[in-house]
Amino acid sequence: MLNALEVVTTVVVGVMVGVEFSVAFVINPILSALPEDSGQLGRSHGGRMLGAVMPVWYISSLVLVAAWAAAAWSHAGTGLVVTAGALLILSVVMSILLLVPINNQGKNWTPDNRPADWKEQMKRWDRLHYVRVAVIVAAFALLVAALA
Incomplete structure (x- = not known):
């Protein structure tokens, strides 16, 4: 049972990392290269x-990591x-305090109502x-290292 939890947790966190990595290094650079209205509309939709x-x-992901830590406490x-769980907590705190406020504004922007900046x-x-x-990524790497 612990092995299944380890694998599921690693896959869920790994796919999340892949999506966020893709947003940072693939999707947003593509959107930034589009003409203003298209790029901004794409970012709003995203x-x-x-x-x-x-x-x-x-x-x-955080719940799965906590379950893994609890189930494997003596391992x-x-x-x-x-x-890894502490790093995921940090990522959630960063998201809530820093990224979500910007995202909440940007997701409603259109070419007609976006701010000048x-x-x-x-x-x-x-x-x-x-x-x-x-x-x-560091959290994911730690989870993979814990499997070894």
Whole structure:
């Protein structure tokens, strides 16, 4: 049972990392290269779509990591799992305090109502997102190391 929990947790967190990595290094650069209205509309749509899915994914990942840590408390590698959980908590806190407020504004922007500094706000979101991606990549790496 513990092995199944370890595999499911690693896959769920790994896919989440892949999506966030893709947003940072594939999707947003593509959208940024499009003409202003197209890129901004794409980011708004992405903010609405991913803004609805990612909170559930982050919390589910954290719950799975907590379950793994609890189930494997006396096993080798549990410290790595606990540290991964702490990093996921950090990513959730970062999201709530830093990224979600920007996303909540940006997901409602249209070419008619976006603020003059919308590009700067998106660049700030991107910079913060790079940090969050680094944090969740580190958490994922720790989970993989705990399997070894």
